[in-house]
Amino acid sequence: MDGMKWEDYVLASGSGEVSKLWSAALEIKRQVTFVLGVGFDPRALVPLTSLLTQVGNQRVRVVRLGLPSAGDDDFTRELTQANDRRLRELAQSGVVEVESIVYPKGVESQAAGLNMSRRIQSSGVIGEKDLVIVDISGLPSTVYFPVIGGLLEASCVQGLQRDLQVVVCENPELDGIILEEGVASPGPIRGFRQRSGPDDTSKVTRVWVPVLGEHQEPYIRSIYEFLAPDETCPVLPFPARNPRRGDDLLRELRLLIFDTIGVEPRNFIYADEGNPFDLYRGLCRLSDRYTKALAPVGDVSVVTSVHGSKILSVGTLLAAYEKDLTMVSAGPTGYRIQPGVGIDKLTTGDHLMCLWLDGEPYR
């Protein structure tokens, strides 16, 4: 497998390491553009706040991506308003200038992200030599996949001198109290649909690689029924902070994985929970292997879907971008916060991670 773009990579885990990474990136004097989504998630402003402690007098341009309506209960509304207020305060203090890209109304979720990504690029709000940091903490995958993909593609095709980083604030305890509602219709995320596929898709061998996560059974099932794959290779997080996490996932999803889908035990793939590049490599290898092995009998379509952590999803994004894989999503249609939980106590578990995807380290 030759010349993987991210064979060598830059990954920082924890506030200290992320801080060092940003110090290195900020040594070059240029505009810093920070792309984020600000909704109810308490983590929405954590990475930006951390970055602002390092930029000195420089004003950061914030591109605020609109979000679909998240929930109709009072608590999520209050949290959203609190985040809005905080961002307004930052803008009023002059440390940031905010440009907004509105979420398109009445548009399917799988197309909304590409719609916004194209508008970002057409608007010129991000300069050709900017340090661009995309914070995916408060963004759905249907938005950040095409946004990040679009930035990578623009740099590649147009030869831009941008640096691109992706940052995320992980907190499994907070994830546990955010309750997902509803299952959106499954479909490919626009911008991540295999372009080089054959015209007659009925003759294609479809290999599905879902990245498993907790409490995701309805979404995994929905995508399975939509895709009707010929082969399924689920990804389990291993190694992981909880060494039994993979076992627990299999116990939770046992009926679906073994009875309904009929996954063969040898088909499981393992990827380091804390390193998306491990998953990226695994997916690239898998795609190459299946394409080569099945070439004599026809075309292969490798399709992925993400049901685990956001940081792992970036590994899937990179593999999908490089190997022209299809990404399918069927996410929740709304969220609620579990009532009666002290959110402030849970935010102590925030963990920052940052990936440097394009620019200086790769030139």
Place this chain on the structure above:
Amino acid sequence: MRPHPNPFRSRSSEQQRDVRSFLRNFGAGVLEMLPKTLWDRPLVIRSAPGGGKTSLMRLFTTDSLVQVADRQHDFPDLADWLNEVGAFRGGRPAVLGVMLSLDRDYRSILDLGAPSEVAHRLFFRLLDGRIMLAVVRAAAALSSGNATDLERVQLRRRREVDGSDEAAHRLGGDSGDGISEASLTAERQILGMLDSLLPVDWHSGVPGHADLYSLRLLSDVEIIVDGVPVDMRPLILLDDGHELPRAQRDALLKKLVSRELAVSRWYSERLEALSPEEVLQAVGIEGRDYELLELERRAAEGTGRGRSRFEKLVTEIGNLRAVRSLERSNGGDDSFADLLETDDDLLSSSEAEVLEKLATDTRRLAGSEHRYQSWIETVEQQRGYVAARHWRELAILIERDRARPNLDLFDLPSPPQEMERLSGADVREAATLFLAREHRIPYYFGPQKLARLASHNIAQYLSISGDLFEEMLGAIMRNRTPRLSAVRQHIIIRRASERLWREIPKRLPSGHDVQKLLAAIVTMAAQETHRPTAPYAPGVTGTALSMTDRAQLLQPGVREKIRGAAALFRALTSALANNILFAELDRSVKSGRFMVLYLNRLLCPRFGLPLNYGGFREKKLREMASWMVEPEFEPPPDEPDKELELPLWTA
């Protein structure tokens, strides 16, 4: 792979790719529901999710028809029905059916910001290309089985339809190769614009179509393969029309109903009971411009033998699914439905105790009145479960009789025939339910109740049947007869009901609001059902909103003014779209017309409600809206780890 796979949980991929597997499990009885006019006017098929519209259309694709024709001894019922409806002629397919889903890509043209003047043209061009490619591939596959050998295919124009010359020119000419090339080029160009990660120029010169030229052309051609005319009429099957945005759907339907077209075309969409206006009313008149088939409504019609078409159909499907697994079992001559029939002694060892209690309670209720003496004497002579049910029925009748406004002046004995006259199937069913709850005996069992639990949804029927069959598999593996007792069926069904309830907040948009609405409906239903007089026998399982209130609810301005109305609208929309509630529009009740909302039947076991349709209570909009803001209907927090096992009945 399990050694004894559950046939009700067959893999979607097998069903989708393997035509024979699909046909083996297809209930031919559904063809009885088709209207007489299938080929000359557009047929619009509507159903709730899982209602069977896609499977019905798939049966008429060329692949399926050829399989049935080649294996008529394997599929005799299907072959007979297909002949009956005109899809076969002389034992061979008379229809070249091609099926396309409208859920792929078309919507994205608008979602990605194509200007409206360009968007429709690209929509028609993409759809045209796909229709033509599907038709020429289906024709090529007919004789040699090779769908890619398109140079053998030609279209010979009759030149009887205006505009077919231009249509042919735009679609790539008259040859299979030319049509394929034009279609694939259009596909690549348009999908390239949809999937580019960089901004696109929508006016960049990708030409669109002002019309659906494929339908025009196919109305005017004879299809030739290897120089020989194919004696089959093309049939275009367009599935999932509800996935299109309104503008595209309107534009498509207007083209489909055009009277200039001779090509057969079917279109399917999901039933939307809360749509602001009826889409079809804008495009034509039913019966004149199109035929409409609403699957659930048609299925609910009786066959004249006490069973609805749907019950007959799903029972047939269940038997077909299970036949291979059961052949290997002990007692392999019994069908799946047979194995659910049980003559269990429902009272078993507690018969004496139960009968004693029922007799005592009923005599106490009757008091010293002579009026009921002969009624009591009739029941006293009976034994077993039948006696128990009659005692309970008698208690209901006495309660009702007492509540009559015009009581008799004298306390004279009433003959047993009077008891028969006052009773009926609905009272007996109420008695059965009350008896089961009060004395903790099974109620939810038997093939007829299983069919009702499906709520006119084939997918739901397969899911519950899968649960029941899982238990049967245990017996098959131990080499025992897989007959399920009434108690086991009742427990499994209650568990399935609980699972459906618990999944609602997770699976449905606005799931929390849906549960709140259901909690209110169920509270009202349970109160009304279990009144001693059983006024709405066998029970209430729904509610109703007047059509006037429904029209009000559809207006955003009204929703803003009435507290809880917005949440009600969200909950109703979600519940209806996901089969949790089932709506009957425009039902005449007393002096008004109502939208009746029935609970999904699979929710009824959790709340101890009957499965019959019929009983509902009308509510005004303001009252229903108030349910959404009242704390008493707040559903309990989700307990995903709590055991699904329930006692036979909840107290």
